[in-house]
Amino acid sequence: MKIAIMGAMPEEIAPILEKLGTYTTTEYAKNKYYEASYRGVDLIIAYSKIGKVFSTLTASTMIEHFGAEKLLFSGVAGAISSELRVGDLIVATKLSQHDLDITAFGHPFGFVPEGAVFIEADTQMIEMSKEVATSMRKTVKEGIIATGDQFVANEQRKNWIGNTFNADALEMEGASVAVVCDALNIPFFILRAISDAADVDASFSFDEFLESSAKESAEFIMKMVDKLVD
């Protein structure tokens, strides 16, 4: 079994590489891929760089080139739901691209022909995450994640995304990874820890909490891997 663990930024996978200690590094398609053996399973780990295009490339590479059979994403997100505070975890039930817009032709936001507004994550791993949360004595919210090529630092834009997609959190990679995994039939799990509220203070909050929130997410992801191995 080969499991992919991806993030977008170095900080999002650093705690995972640190925990593993030893791994090999391979350069491919202008990125670095880290391979390790962990409790009898093969792991392929990478950060994609920011945004939908780079995350599409990395997810595709992990699956098609490195042979990943499941994909877990670990990272941070901006909160939309007022229930979510910095450090809180959210598991995506489904994801949508908030910046995909051919509404001029009467289509809904997030839709293109032969696509779908929402892509659903693997229900088995979502179920598993509930057990992991219980064992870690953590509360994890399940919700909708909206993805776009924008760092949202604007109450109006955030509320529009929240209302249009019923989204609870937003980020810049989840939905593109979801599209890849759905197309290639690879079960995927997207976890994010809140770093900011996507409002006027977002960039400051992000800078302050990126590392600690990324660590929260990474710790949970490794417990998910443990559960998958058990």
Ligand code: 3QA
């Ligand atoms: C932001 C990261 C990108 O990979 C998406 C973090 C957290 N808060 C967000 C928000 N809007 C959109 N996405 C997010 N990630 C990249 S910009 C900062 C780059 O560092 C999730 C996310 N409010 C700059 C260093 O020069």
